[in-house]
Amino acid sequence: MAAVDTTELPTQTTGAAARLASSHATEHPLKLYGGWFCPFVQRAWIVLCEKRIPYQYVEINPYAKAPEFLALNPRGLVPTLGVPFESVSTSTSARKGGGEKGEGEGVKRKPLYESAVICEYLDEAYDDVTKYGRSLLPEDAYERARCRLWIDHIGGKIIPGFYRFIQHTPEKEYSIEEAREGFLGHVKTFVREMMESEGGGPWFLGERFGLVDVMLAPWAKRLFLIDHYKPGGLGIPVEGQGGDDEVVWKRWRVWFDAITSRQSVKDTWSDDAQYIIAYRRYAEDKTQSEVAKATRKGERLP
Ligand SMILES: N[C@@H](CCC(=O)N[C@@H](CS)C(=O)NCC(=O)O)C(=O)O
Numbered sequence: 001m002a003a004v005d006t007t008e009l010p011t012q013t014t015g016a017a018a019r020l021a022s023s024h025a026t027e028h029p030l031k032l033y034g035g036w037f038c039p040f041v042q043r044a045w046i047v048l049c050e051k052r053i054p055y056q057y058v059e060i061n062p063y064a065k066a067p068e069f070l071a072l073n074p075r076g077l078v079p080t081l082g083v084p085f086e087s088v089s090t091s092t093s094a095r096k097g098g099g100e101k102g103e104g105e106g107v108k109r110k111p112l113y114e115s116a117v118i119c120e121y122l123d124e125a126y127d128d129v130t131k132y133g134r135s136l137l138p139e140d141a142y143e144r145a146r147c148r149l150w151i152d153h154i155g156g157k158i159i160p161g162f163y164r165f166i167q168h169t170p171e172k173e174y175s176i177e178e179a180r181e182g183f184l185g186h187v188k189t190f191v192r193e194m195m196e197s198e199g200g201g202p203w204f205l206g207e208r209f210g211l212v213d214v215m216l217a218p219w220a221k222r223l224f225l226i227d228h229y230k231p232g233g234l235g236i237p238v239e240g241q242g243g244d245d246e247v248v249w250k251r252w253r254v255w256f257d258a259i260t261s262r263q264s265v266k267d268t269w270s271d272d273a274q275y276i277i278a279y280r281r282y283a284e285d286k287t288q289s290e291v292a293k294a295t296r297k298g299e300r301l302p
Helices: 016-022 039-050 065-070 091-097 115-125 141-166 176-194 213-223 224-229 244-262 265-267 270-282 290-297
Strands: 031-034 055-059 079-084 109-113
Touching: 016 055, 016 265, 031 039, 039 213, 039 265, 065 079, 079 115, 079 290, 109 115, 109 224, 115 213, 141 176, 141 213, 141 224, 141 290, 176 244, 213 224, 213 244, 224 270, 244 265
Parallel strands: 031 055
Antiparallel strands: 031 079, 079 109
16 A cells, blocks of 8 residues: 655645636535546546536545545545446436435445546547537547557656656666656657647647647646756757757647646646645655656556
């Protein structure tokens, strides 16, 4: 079991995320168990917002590993989704199970975890276009597969590179330059692929916002932490300084500005200062989170 990792960690959402959480605090059959600081949670939360799915947000501390939480998710990680048995027809199941209680009380739930799995589930289960909008994945099977390929690149390369970078300390066997170069290399590979999408528009698919954008959004929002904590900073060149990669970084800036201005991304974000506090333990490589431990050992992230 993971060591408790709660020192100095603020316990609640703040800022925009606090406003969103309080407007989704009432009992509901569909529950998102989250931690405000967690980028994987933010992915699922963004999808709920984008699709205007009704849900309840429940803030928990995943490091405390409460037995009720472990019973839902044996991996003991957030996000965890509590899915009512009757799935999308939630109001009916709530009335049946809830009686006089608030909507969602007394409803049986099945758990779902792993942010990418949760996001795809929500996109698939809430497929009424008139209520929830278009799918976050394209209709064309090849294009859908291409999206999954680049979601895999985000999960397998960019995100591990982010933690390797932010957890760098002078004692490491690799240098900060290597960490930076590795991370930026994975980002550039992604941007070059994004440049293959036709028809203009800022997103991975061009005009159409989608799941690939969601998958990377939380780490885009957290890049300022590398500038804050790491000597030499993030290292993405400013306009006109990109040398041979100028067009790549230009395209990156278009995506970055669009994603960080997206309403769902802003609404699921707490105050910047809180992330600075929460990520200090990563920057000093002291956190006992499962992600940090895997990064230290050079293992696949949980
Ligand atoms: N692969 C998981 C990772 C989730 C994850 O690592 N969540 C962290 C918070 S950001 C957590 O619950 N950590 C608890 C721990 O490390 O003990 C996903 O995509 O959902």
